[in-house]
Amino acid sequence: MLFQKNLVHAFHHPSVTVICKPNNNYYISVLVETESQALPKTEKSVGVDLGLTDLAITSDGVKYPSLYLHKKYKKQLHTWEKRLARRHIQAKKDGKDLRSAKNYQKTRIQVAKLHQKVKDNRKDYLHKITTELVETYDVIYIEELKTSNMIKNHNLAQSIASQSWRMLRNMLAYKCLTYGKELVVVNPYKTSQVCLSCGTQT
Numbered sequence: 001m002l003f004q005k006n007l008v009h010a011f012h013h014p015s016v017t018v019i020c021k022p023n024n025n026y027y028i029s030v031l032v033e034t035e036s037q038a039l040p041k042t043e044k045s046v047g048v049d050l051g052l053t054d055l056a057i058t059s060d061g062v063k064y065p066s067l068y069l070h071k072k073y074k075k076q077l078h079t080w081e082k083r084l085a086r087r088h089i090q091a092k093k094d095g096k097d098l099r100s101a102k103n104y105q106k107t108r109i110q111v112a113k114l115h116q117k118v119k120d121n122r123k124d125y126l127h128k129i130t131t132e133l134v135e136t137y138d139v140i141y142i143e144e145l146k147t148s149n150m151i152k153n154h155n156l157a158q159s160i161a162s163q164s165w166r167m168l169r170n171m172l173a174y175k176c177l178t179y180g181k182e183l184v185v186v187n188p189y190k191t192s193q194v195c196l197s198c199g200t201q202t
Contacts, residue, residue, distance in 0.1 A: 023112035038180030045139035047186075050165050056129060059141075064129050066163065069118045080111045122164055130171040139182045142169060 017029040047059035056064040084107045091101035098104055133140055145165055169185070176183040 046137045047141040134175045
């Protein structure tokens with residue numbers, strides 16, 4: 001993209017952080033100490049398989065469908081990013097500094113808002129999934145996926161990146177730690193096998 005690189009401005013306090021994002025929105029993060037937040041034990045365990053058609057499928061058959069946010073907002077982003085590129089070129093022709101080019105800055109903020117909307121929707125969805133898993137199960141098994149190897153397939157790279165499997169795993173990790181549950185990361189080697197009798201992948 002041809003928009004000006006923007007740094008995230010932040011103000012830090014021992015317990016409070018205020019951040020201004022490129023979309024001109026301010027976010028406040030407050031650090032607090034709490035007593036034990038351990039959830040009641042359910043005596044249940046589950047395996048979680050991550051994928052593309054469904055973001056996650058549990059070993060007891062619960063499916064969490066993929067949102068495909070990169071496709072949902074693709075047209076809007078394409079339109080605004082093209083407009084941003086044109087206004088970038090026009091500002092340069094007019095000899096304007098990008099920071100003082102009003103049309104450019106308005107478009108830049110709109111592009112940043114769309115990107116932030118995608119991030120917020122994805123993060124909200126992952127929070128809902130991981131919270132439900134941690135509340136329902138005491139032990140959660142998840143496969144250690146090598147995303148860096150998988151995205152070498154250019155046809156699937158964008159879809160894989162959009163799934164945010166690493167973010168989901170990180171959320172599970174800290175929520176399990178916070179709420180007294182256990183996350184077990186499984187080596188993916190031979191976790192998917194084909195039955196020699198019927199050809200079904202298991």
